Amino acid sequence: MSEPVTQALYPTRDGHQIGVLTLDSPASLNALSLPMIAILRHTLTLWEQDPAVVCVLLQGAGEKAFCAGGDIRSFYYRRQEESEQALFGYARDFFEQEYRLDHQIHRYTKPLICVADGICMGGGIGLFAGAGFRVVTEKSLFAMPEVTIGLYPDVGASWFLSRMPGRLGLWLGLTGARFNGADALGLGLADQLMASRERAELLPRLAGINWLQEPVQQIDQLLRHLQVAVSADVPAPVLLPHQTRIDALLAGRSLEGVLASLGEVSLGSEQEASLARARETCQTGSPISRAIFWRQYWQARRQSLAEVFADELALSVNCVLKGDFVEGVRALLIDKDKSPRWQAPPQGEAWLDAFYRWPEGVNPLLSDPLRG
Numbered sequence: 001m002s003e004p005v006t007q008a009l010y011p012t013r014d015g016h017q018i019g020v021l022t023l024d025s026p027a028s029l030n031a032l033s034l035p036m037i038a039i040l041r042h043t044l045t046l047w048e049q050d051p052a053v054v055c056v057l058l059q060g061a062g063e064k065a066f067c068a069g070g071d072i073r074s075f076y077y078r079r080q081e082e083s084e085q086a087l088f089g090y091a092r093d094f095f096e097q098e099y100r101l102d103h104q105i106h107r108y109t110k111p112l113i114c115v116a117d118g119i120c121m122g123g124g125i126g127l128f129a130g131a132g133f134r135v136v137t138e139k140s141l142f143a144m145p146e147v148t149i150g151l152y153p154d155v156g157a158s159w160f161l162s163r164m165p166g167r168l169g170l171w172l173g174l175t176g177a178r179f180n181g182a183d184a185l186g187l188g189l190a191d192q193l194m195a196s197r198e199r200a201e202l203l204p205r206l207a208g209i210n211w212l213q214e215p216v217q218q219i220d221q222l223l224r225h226l227q228v229a230v231s232a233d234v235p236a237p238v239l240l241p242h243q244t245r246i247d248a249l250l251a252g253r254s255l256e257g258v259l260a261s262l263g264e265v266s267l268g269s270e271q272e273a274s275l276a277r278a279r280e281t282c283q284t285g286s287p288i289s290r291a292i293f294w295r296q297y298w299q300a301r302r303q304s305l306a307e308v309f310a311d312e313l314a315l316s317v318n319c320v321l322k323g324d325f326v327e328g329v330r331a332l333l334i335d336k337d338k339s340p341r342w343q344a345p346p347q348g349e350a351w352l353d354a355f356y357r358w359p360e361g362v363n364p365l366l367s368d369p370l371r372g
Contacts, residue, residue, distance in 0.1 A: 005039040006061075012054065012207045019047040019056040020203065026062030032123045033071040037097045040127075041104060048110055054211045055219070057203065058105075058114040058127065063139075063196075066116040067124030070098065072149065075320055076329040084321070088359060091320040092313075095154075096364050098123060099309040102155050103370045106130030106305060111219055113206075116140050116181075117196050126155025129189060133219060136181030137196040138234050142189070145176035147285030147293070149332055150324025150340065154316050158296035159308040164188060166243050167250040173293045174250075175278035176285070182237040192223035195230040202226075242275060249275070255294040259283075286324040286342045291352055306370035311356060313365050318355045 006024045009017040021043060023030035047053040060066035078090050105112060105127060114131035116124070121143045128134055144153040144161070153161060153173040161169030164187045171177060184190035194202070209218045249265060252258045263283065267276035282290070292315055300308050319325040324342050331340035345351055358366075 003039065004033060004036045005043075007039070007043050009053070010203050010207060012209070012211055014211055016054040016211045017050075017052050018203065018206055019043070019053045021056065021058045022061050023059070023067055024061040026060075026064065028071070029065035029068035029119055030060040030062070030124070031068050031071045032098065032127075033074070034094050034097060037094075037101050041097065041101045044101075044104055044108065048108065053110065054215060055111045055113065055206060056108070057206070058112065058131065059199070060117065060124075063118065065119035065124070066114075067121075067127060068119045069122030069124055070094075072151075072325075072329050073333055076326055076334050079320075079326045088317065088321060091317045092364065095313050095316045098126065098155065099313060099365065100370065102126040102130055103305065103309055106156070107371070108132065111216055113202075113219065113223075115194070115199060115202070116142070116184075116190070117199060121145060123155055125157065125189075129156060129160050132216075133192060133223060134184075134190045135192045135194055135223060136184050136190045137194055137199075138181065138230065139196045140181035140184065140190075141178060142180070142184055143176055143178045144172055145281075147174065147176050147289045148281060148328065150286040150289055150326070150328030150342070151319050152289045152292040152296065152315065154312045156305055156308055156312070158293065158300035158312075159303070159305050160189065162297050162301045166247040168239065168243055168246060170250050170297055171246045171278070172239075173297060174285075174290060175282040177239065177274070177278040177281070179239040180235055180237065182234055183239040186237055186240045192220075192227050193230060193234060194223065194226040195233065198226055198230070238274060242272075245272070245275065253298070255291060259290070286328060286340070287345050288319070288324050288343060288355075291345055292319075292355060295352060306365075309370055310363060310365040314356050314358050314363055317359060318357075321359060323355070 004025045006022045008020040010020055011017055047056055078087050112131045113133040114128050115135045116128045117137045118139050119141050120128055144157050146152050161173050205222055249262055250258055262279055328340050331337055
């Protein structure tokens with residue numbers, strides 16, 4: 001059985017090495033499992049400490065996806081087969097290790113290039129968002145669709161979504177709306193663009209860089225050259241043209257008020273068909289997910305990334321243990337009836353406060369906190 005993440009060292013012209021990490025589970029659209037997370041964390045640590053390795057390239061195998069998110073089916077099966085205590089342990093380990101990996105990428109000290117060719121959603125965006133060089137292609141397709149599965153935009157998403165222009169990040173989190181590479185560039189989520197067909201040539205071109213003289217500037221120059229070559233073939237943004245409308249639709253600081261106003265607005269024109277579809281997803285999504293994300297979005301604007309991840313660990317584990325997450329996975333991916341039985345949140349804020357509290361003992365990201 002092949003490794004779910006392949007690791008390779010590619011020689012450079014001047015005697016150094018480029019570390020290449022490839023998510024290698026194309027049948028699952030390279031969905032992240034706990035073993036994949038462990039391999040990525042371990043290898044990134046080794047390469048960061050190895051002076052011969054000057055750069056890391058992170059990519060996905062196959063032509064369809066970089067990474068479609070986490071291996072969330074595993075939570076449903078463990079709920080059926082294991083005790084509450086065992087489920088708690090699995091959820092704690094999965095999300096803790098995933099968030100430590102995401103934070104490690106954000107803080108990586110060597111150039112790390114991530115190419116999101118094809119689908120990049122949920123946990124895939126968690127890997128992509130922190131890379132030093134975030135590269136999209138004409139095939140890139142992004143989304144944070146957690147509202148549809150009873151989770152909420154995690155993997156540090158409230159941190160980067162709350163820093164996007166206007167209320168576009170709020171829209172993406174509440175609706176799970178899809179967006180493309182051109183949007184990602186405009187949103188500040190991506191840095192460079194290249195043609196999908198150029199992926200095979202990226203390593204040889206990187207290998208030709210003089211890694212002793214301003215490598216970051218040379219990587220940037222190489223990627224800029226690739227972007228100029230492909231710009232004419234890139235699809236137009238699908239989200240950015242609607243910013244003014246979206247900012248108006250989500251005006252207000254009350255979730256209840258925004259949802260009520262959103263439901264009353266007419267979105268019947270052809271130009272607003274994508275907004276209407278996104279609104280429907282929001283309205284049929286988990287009420288618990290919407291409430292969690294709404295608080296996280298406003299709170300994360302005043303928090304460090306490490307603080308956001310610590311909050312997310314408690315939220316995500318509680319979504320598994322007492323929220324809608326397992327039911328959302330069942331409805332969307334197991335039984336596929338698309339008829340989730342969402343819980344109705346109690347009145348007030350006490351239930352939401354409880355989701356921020358660690359279930360047992362001490363939150364691992366507080367007892368052994370992320371740095372910076």
